[in-house]
Amino acid sequence: MRYIGNTRDNQREMLGVIGAGSLEDLLVRIPAKVRLARPLALPPAMAETDLVRHLRALAATNTDADHAVCFLGGGVYDHYTPVTIDHLISRGEFFTAYTPYQPEASQGTLRTIYEYQTMIAELTGMDVANASIYDGGSSLAEAALMAASVTGRAEIVLAAGVSPLHRRVVATYCEGPAVRLRDAAARDGVLDLDAARAAVGAKTAALVVQSPNFYGCLEDLAAAAEIAHAAGALLVVAADPVNLGVLQAPGRLGADIVVGEGQGLGVPLSYGGPNLGVFAAKQEFVRRMPGRLAGATVDLDGQRGFVLTLQTREQHIRREKATSNICTNVALCALMATIYLSLLGKQGLVRVGELASAKAHYAAERLGAVPGVSLAFGAPFFKEFTLRLPKAPERIVARLAKQKILAGVPLKAFDRRLADGLLVAVTEKRTKDEIDAYAEALARAVA
Amino acid sequence: MRYIGNTRDNQREMLGVIGAGSLEDLLVRIPAKVRLARPLALPPAMAETDLVRHLRALAATNTDADHAVCFLGGGVYDHYTPVTIDHLISRGEFFTAYTPYQPEASQGTLRTIYEYQTMIAELTGMDVANASIYDGGSSLAEAALMAASVTGRAEIVLAAGVSPLHRRVVATYCEGPAVRLRDAAARDGVLDLDAARAAVGAKTAALVVQSPNFYGCLEDLAAAAEIAHAAGALLVVAADPVNLGVLQAPGRLGADIVVGEGQGLGVPLSYGGPNLGVFAAKQEFVRRMPGRLAGATVDLDGQRGFVLTLQTREQHIRREKATSNICTNVALCALMATIYLSLLGKQGLVRVGELASAKAHYAAERLGAVPGVSLAFGAPFFKEFTLRLPKAPERIVARLAKQKILAGVPLKAFDRRLADGLLVAVTEKRTKDEIDAYAEALARAVA
Amino acid sequence: MAMPRYDKLVFEIGAPGRVGYSLPASDVPVEDPRAGIPDSYLRREAPALPEVSEFDVVRHYSRLSQLNYGVDTHFYPLGSCTMKYNPKLNETMARLPGFARLHPLTPPASAQGALGLMHDLAQMLGEIAGMDAVSLQPAAGAQGELAGVLMIRAFHRANGEKRTKVLVPDSAHGTNPASTALAGYQVVQLKSLANGDVDLADLEAHLAPDVAAFMITQPNTLGLFEQRILEITDLCHARGVQVYMDGANLNAILGITRPGDLGFDVCHFNLHKTFTTPHGGGGPGAGPVGVKSHLEPFLPAPVVVRRGEAYALDWKRPKSIGKLQAFWGNFGMLVRAYTYIRTMGPDGLREVSENAVLNANYIMARLAKDYDVAAPGPCMHECVLSARKQKKLGVTAMDIAKRLLDLGFYAPSTYFPLIVEEALMIEPTETESKETLDAFCDAMIQIAREAEQSPAVIHEAPVTTSVRRLDQTRAAREPDLRWAPRR
Amino acid sequence: MAMPRYDKLVFEIGAPGRVGYSLPASDVPVEDPRAGIPDSYLRREAPALPEVSEFDVVRHYSRLSQLNYGVDTHFYPLGSCTMKYNPKLNETMARLPGFARLHPLTPPASAQGALGLMHDLAQMLGEIAGMDAVSLQPAAGAQGELAGVLMIRAFHRANGEKRTKVLVPDSAHGTNPASTALAGYQVVQLKSLANGDVDLADLEAHLAPDVAAFMITQPNTLGLFEQRILEITDLCHARGVQVYMDGANLNAILGITRPGDLGFDVCHFNLHKTFTTPHGGGGPGAGPVGVKSHLEPFLPAPVVVRRGEAYALDWKRPKSIGKLQAFWGNFGMLVRAYTYIRTMGPDGLREVSENAVLNANYIMARLAKDYDVAAPGPCMHECVLSARKQKKLGVTAMDIAKRLLDLGFYAPSTYFPLIVEEALMIEPTETESKETLDAFCDAMIQIAREAEQSPAVIHEAPVTTSVRRLDQTRAAREPDLRWAPRR
Ligand SMILES: Cc1ncc(COP(=O)(O)O)c(C=O)c1O
Numbered sequence A, B: 001m002r003y004i005g006n007t008r009d010n011q012r013e014m015l016g017v018i019g020a021g022s023l024e025d026l027l028v029r030i031p032a033k034v035r036l037a038r039p040l041a042l043p044p045a046m047a048e049t050d051l052v053r054h055l056r057a058l059a060a061t062n063t064d065a066d067h068a069v070c071f072l073g074g075g076v077y078d079h080y081t082p083v084t085i086d087h088l089i090s091r092g093e094f095f096t097a098y099t100p101y102q103p104e105a106s107q108g109t110l111r112t113i114y115e116y117q118t119m120i121a122e123l124t125g126m127d128v129a130n131a132s133i134y135d136g137g138s139s140l141a142e143a144a145l146m147a148a149s150v151t152g153r154a155e156i157v158l159a160a161g162v163s164p165l166h167r168r169v170v171a172t173y174c175e176g177p178a179v180r181l182r183d184a185a186a187r188d189g190v191l192d193l194d195a196a197r198a199a200v201g202a203k204t205a206a207l208v209v210q211s212p213n214f215y216g217c218l219e220d221l222a223a224a225a226e227i228a229h230a231a232g233a234l235l236v237v238a239a240d241p242v243n244l245g246v247l248q249a250p251g252r253l254g255a256d257i258v259v260g261e262g263q264g265l266g267v268p269l270s271y272g273g274p275n276l277g278v279f280a281a282k283q284e285f286v287r288r289m290p291g292r293l294a295g296a297t298v299d300l301d302g303q304r305g306f307v308l309t310l311q312t313r314e315q316h317i318r319r320e321k322a323t324s325n326i327c328t329n330v331a332l333c334a335l336m337a338t339i340y341l342s343l344l345g346k347q348g349l350v351r352v353g354e355l356a357s358a359k360a361h362y363a364a365e366r367l368g369a370v371p372g373v374s375l376a377f378g379a380p381f382f383k384e385f386t387l388r389l390p391k392a393p394e395r396i397v398a399r400l401a402k403q404k405i406l407a408g409v410p411l412k413a414f415d416r417r418l419a420d421g422l423l424v425a426v427t428e429k430r431t432k433d434e435i436d437a438y439a440e441a442l443a444r445a446v447a
Numbered sequence C, D: 001m002a003m004p005r006y007d008k009l010v011f012e013i014g015a016p017g018r019v020g021y022s023l024p025a026s027d028v029p030v031e032d033p034r035a036g037i038p039d040s041y042l043r044r045e046a047p048a049l050p051e052v053s054e055f056d057v058v059r060h061y062s063r064l065s066q067l068n069y070g071v072d073t074h075f076y077p078l079g080s081c082t083m084k085y086n087p088k089l090n091e092t093m094a095r096l097p098g099f100a101r102l103h104p105l106t107p108p109a110s111a112q113g114a115l116g117l118m119h120d121l122a123q124m125l126g127e128i129a130g131m132d133a134v135s136l137q138p139a140a141g142a143q144g145e146l147a148g149v150l151m152i153r154a155f156h157r158a159n160g161e162k163r164t165k166v167l168v169p170d171s172a173h174g175t176n177p178a179s180t181a182l183a184g185y186q187v188v189q190l191k192s193l194a195n196g197d198v199d200l201a202d203l204e205a206h207l208a209p210d211v212a213a214f215m216i217t218q219p220n221t222l223g224l225f226e227q228r229i230l231e232i233t234d235l236c237h238a239r240g241v242q243v244y245m246d247g248a249n250l251n252a253i254l255g256i257t258r259p260g261d262l263g264f265d266v267c268h269f270n271l272h273k274t275f276t277t278p279h280g281g282g283g284p285g286a287g288p289v290g291v292k293s294h295l296e297p298f299l300p301a302p303v304v305v306r307r308g309e310a311y312a313l314d315w316k317r318p319k320s321i322g323k324l325q326a327f328w329g330n331f332g333m334l335v336r337a338y339t340y341i342r343t344m345g346p347d348g349l350r351e352v353s354e355n356a357v358l359n360a361n362y363i364m365a366r367l368a369k370d371y372d373v374a375a376p377g378p379c380m381h382e383c384v385l386s387a388r389k390q391k392k393l394g395v396t397a398m399d400i401a402k403r404l405l406d407l408g409f410y411a412p413s414t415y416f417p418l419i420v421e422e423a424l425m426i427e428p429t430e431t432e433s434k435e436t437l438d439a440f441c442d443a444m445i446q447i448a449r450e451a452e453q454s455p456a457v458i459h460e461a462p463v464t465t466s467v468r469r470l471d472q473t474r475a476a477r478e479p480d481l482r483w484a485p486r487r
């Protein structure tokens, strides 16, 4: 049988050593009454050749970003992913290890986590970053809870531009701890600072702002920081780290906690998961942070080495008083990001941002010039923007999908006021030809 | 610049240490007259994203065995290749090492070669196998030359069923050493033993027989051995090692040298190269064998270790008197074969052979029953057979290719008497449905 | 058995101006990509990231990897984690562009293969666990627990009940109390019997009307099957208490018995344990959660449904506890788990558990003379030993773990479960062969001998790893959590 | 820097009956797959292959790999072999199904992408070498040499000339005389000057009417550019002698000068050296051969040609020397080389050579004090040192090589070229950075010190590898070339 080590002979011998007559004998503690009396009703085993055929066929029914031109965003993006990343993370020593409980036999993983923490701290402008949270959504949720716990306040104010997909995750996580969510409205696509000022008060643990926000617009983080801090609240910023080669580090603008979806840092799209939850904070909060932390120390001989540290925050030690319930995280995605950021490096990340911004602005111009189509907002944007279409975006998207253009994300499902809205993302990978072809196809579709 | 280690600063510093003013200064020995005064006329550098797009597009114009049902054979086959092989050979320690000149830092490669030699010797029924030759064709050529050198005779008799593709390689290699080739005719697809007896004589270094032969038919190797040995000649057998789980080891039937194309042992089709030249011989010939050999020995502490051995046969020591000019071989393909044979193991290779044979015989029945189509030969076959078609095979093949069936190899180019011949290979990967669909498509095409 | 030494961080290699990326020049007529963006929003200096070549990166991470033990290279008997072989076929399948390059907001009509796979996987997991519905959304076991407890909470609330406590045995994994607390419950810790079993009388005493749920691990964290499980679940249900099964140990019971049939209302799966998705140095995993039908309305949204011939994401789940992650689940892991289940089939899965159990019992039998067994067997898929005998000789569970590293094995889980003194929790998994188990047992017996005769060699360990024992105290006292250049 | 120990062979793991494959049951109505095949053609017993699980295989070969140094993990300054970084992009591209899964006998109309790539690659190699036509068929450098010499032979024969000798310098790589002999020529060895240069007077003396060709390596095997190359090629041509360039050292001159412009008639390429295809532990490589137009009719058949918009295999080459391998060349390697050339472009290729030369000169400069330099520089892409000074202290080139292994480097080529006493041939390649070169030079200087002060540490070396120095004599005296079970 596949993937099973023992032969029948092995089994016999082992049973002999155990002193059991049969495999059944080992299961005596399981009452007969609860034993499954039939085989599981699952499809029969498939041989490798057949299974490959089956899965290829299944995969082929999906319209993926290799077989269509992808303008989809909304949190995850078709960014350039150097092929080298996958070659390196696939090395069994990384891929098939687990949480580095035995640091002496896990220095590879621990060093990469330490590198990752350093890079994320640098990009976000924060003092410390953890070893990863599941995704941008749960990372934001953890930040909200941490803000509540740090401030002893039970209300979170979310700017309207926070991703509705993430907002729902925050709501789920805030249910138990009874942390209340309030929304601060937007004006022309960005946080209405007056509304924010009105919403943030003495009960507010944190003001949460995402920039660029879900609709692609850039927020005034410095102003948001002022509002939050004036009320004794924290500023939590959700940012896409890929952008932070060009955009200012939120930490420099007053953020106390920075979270974000790190998928763009070399993590495959993979239909939305696994992703990479980025989490960074100011030094003063380090002992309240969720998640794993790797730290440098020395060994018996005084040599540098790395360990998991400050574990008294974690569930396996603090149990119900832990800062979070997270255990398995997304270490391998963090490794992808570490390798990505090493490859892109000081210059490359800037280049990615510049290219994405240039192409997005070109696309906005081309698409916005299609008769009947307009840009929804006047606020500055970066690599993503919202269009208003003269026909139902769902229809347009379906039509363009047939032409192998993934045109964008219809916004109706996320915001009823944007029933005519289409969210368009343009990464550095898109070419002028692709954008032009999209504009022409869109023109035909809305005509 | 991509893949170059030094920065401009590095270069400056290094030139300083060298005491050179510029990179130019290092090239003083190259006369100005022969310097290229212009840039190479090559297309400009392409970024990774663009290049991936370009190569994907190029690859997509080929009809490969993932996107069509492959009945092509003629020496290389669409056999089952466990995906595990590629994962393992891709490990940088194997992939980016070279010939194990420093055995202490190359035990991984040396052990796998020793394993490979053992497996090939076992399959072929020979005493020793070398660490690989380029491909089945050059392997056969080396065998012919070795036979000539061992026997001191200058004539090779090739059975008509020897692959014409390989025969041409033998001819090229025999040109220099002035070894003459003679052919022994076939009858009903297999070697005519009377013709062989007539052709083999006191000048014959070796009789070369391939089984299954190019047309798919199984040869009577024992009879061929008798004929060769009676004349004091060697019997060289070309065999596909994939078949040797079911078919008798040529060594047991009297072969003195066994060669073959080992591509089926887990090596990708890759448009015909790199392939894997298998080469095995009797112990008495070991010091006349071409190619590398790994052997077991002990280290200073008496521990087992492996080295390249009997190197006095090789070009780097014996120079013009070497047994062969081979240096770089196909070690990585040999590693693929080693992993393949480990995975398939004692039972698996038998199973592959049984399935291929069953499916080939089913296909022969189905295709042979198509009106106007017949089996060309009455001789027993294994996984490949020759059909005669009522219409030009080239046309049929072109037509079926459009239906994503790679129907077989038209034989006209190889044998004018088989202008209506189509060589059809059926591996264990082909399903009944695929064979049935082929039969139906063929019926329509010849109707 | 020594490991290579390599002591660099990526920040300590490279040179200013060196690059490892490859990007084309801009092909659009936009002169200043920063135009239109307020100055104060822009970064002034490029971030201090490495400046290394692609080759620098390849060699650096190749060498770093060599400082790890992984399942591919070493026996990794880490209890409770099911460190089984991760089939390479899963990897090849998960990397098919149709899966790996699919954007989550692709119109469902253009993602039918992915949705279909998810739908079928949820069905299969439901059958395996005897549960009526499964959500694939949770990203790991702990998030599955959170989802499960939140569903229980929503259920009670929908029934107009205000229950505030959840009972969790003291043998439980830390995520159980942590998830429960996160879901807003007060955690009541129950004392387990010495073998990890539930103390039924004590349970009964605690089953007050304010108890919302009882959460246990089955088989328990000592590796034993909770024999009186039906009494337990019946008792709970009689008091209106929902019963949650931590499914981390599911590898013990595939095709043998099912959480649903044991009376559990909820149970999570760890696809990175039972279903061979790789552990990746600490994740990603996937923690689907299965429920009985009364909890189905509360499942995280959206749910993948089949409508006629088409698959869709059903968002209209008014009673849903909401979302746990931004998208639909750790799809990449789902492809791997699906591939695995289709590879094994029903008989194969049952053999998985039988052999997992056999292997654990074999280790227990071979080591019972030299180590104290935490609970008399037969155990299920893992066995827990206590090094209390060795402790008296001055050799702790930690010491034994370190010595194992020198002998070429990763270490068992240590000091878990908390109720066992000097615990060594050994989970061999079914993918390991008798030869490997024998080599491991030989090493363990050798260590027991050494503890008696030459403990110094144990206290010195590890000496073959790239670093020796590390100063944990210093790491926690003076946290050094990011690299800084010496300025 | 120590390596892990692992001493098994695959035959020594596993257990009877264990399997690592996965094949479906037969779906065709054929009862006995052996029916119709004579009994005597059939194997009676299954071959004695391993009986191991997939996991056994993965762990075994993962661990075996760890016993190797490779370019990905170690500086590998093996002279004459150009052990440069092998870009991962090449690998991903070569594995595209349209390339990796393409059968060589696919009708050309269905293989246009592959043929087009080959056509364009041949053109690009022609431009790089200044040659008029290129065959991609040879499987490695040595086969390229054979092809080249056979073409020369065919050329002379077509001109009605019977020339029987080929001149080869004593500094040449062993394949040069071996290939020449294989092509049916008598090899005449010429003495090189001390720096590896051709002794022109001696050459002239040897250029008898029976000489068919002169075969040299440019830059020569001492790493020096043959300065009087035009005199040499002119002289040869004046005597009707063809000149062959062994292109193994092409990495030194890309975009700087071209074999064709130097007067060579033939030259081979080693794609596994200059063009980044991986060395794979000893191959596969690819050894295309380029020729001037007068030799074009003799190229191996078939030749990839362009006919209008379509590409085809041209078999109608009546003067061809024939085939060298069964199919068209090592296509997988061609895809990698093509990817590389398109990545680098013309400027990039020139920078490759400039930096390869810079790196070699840097090493030579840094080591010139401690080791004898075989020939005064500047050198091209590699430098040859002599350990003759060290030899007097009892430390040989071999000893130095072994000590380098302990210090974390693979070794240079040793004892080649034969004309240099205690040769250490160091080729750093352009992909290595100054930091790595410095670390290597530091190690070499340390060894020079050790040779003077503490030679024992060198003679003991290597001690960090999985085995220590191996008994080569025993291996050759009692050849043990295949494993056998202890019966
Ligand atoms: C018994 C038990 N429960 C729960 C978990 C938590 O699962 P995860 O790490 O996937 O969040 C673990 C994981 O180690 C476990 O062993």
Ligand SMILES: Cc1ncc(COP(=O)(O)O)c(C=O)c1O
Pocket (backbone or CB within 6 Å): B326, B327, B328, D080, D081, D140, D141, D142, D143, D173, D175, D176, D217, D221, D246, D248, D249, D270, D285, D286, D287
């Ligand atoms: C100078 C020189 N010539 C020829 C060759 C032979 O090339 P190959 O090994 O590709 O056959 C080599 C290879 O090592 C070499 O270094």
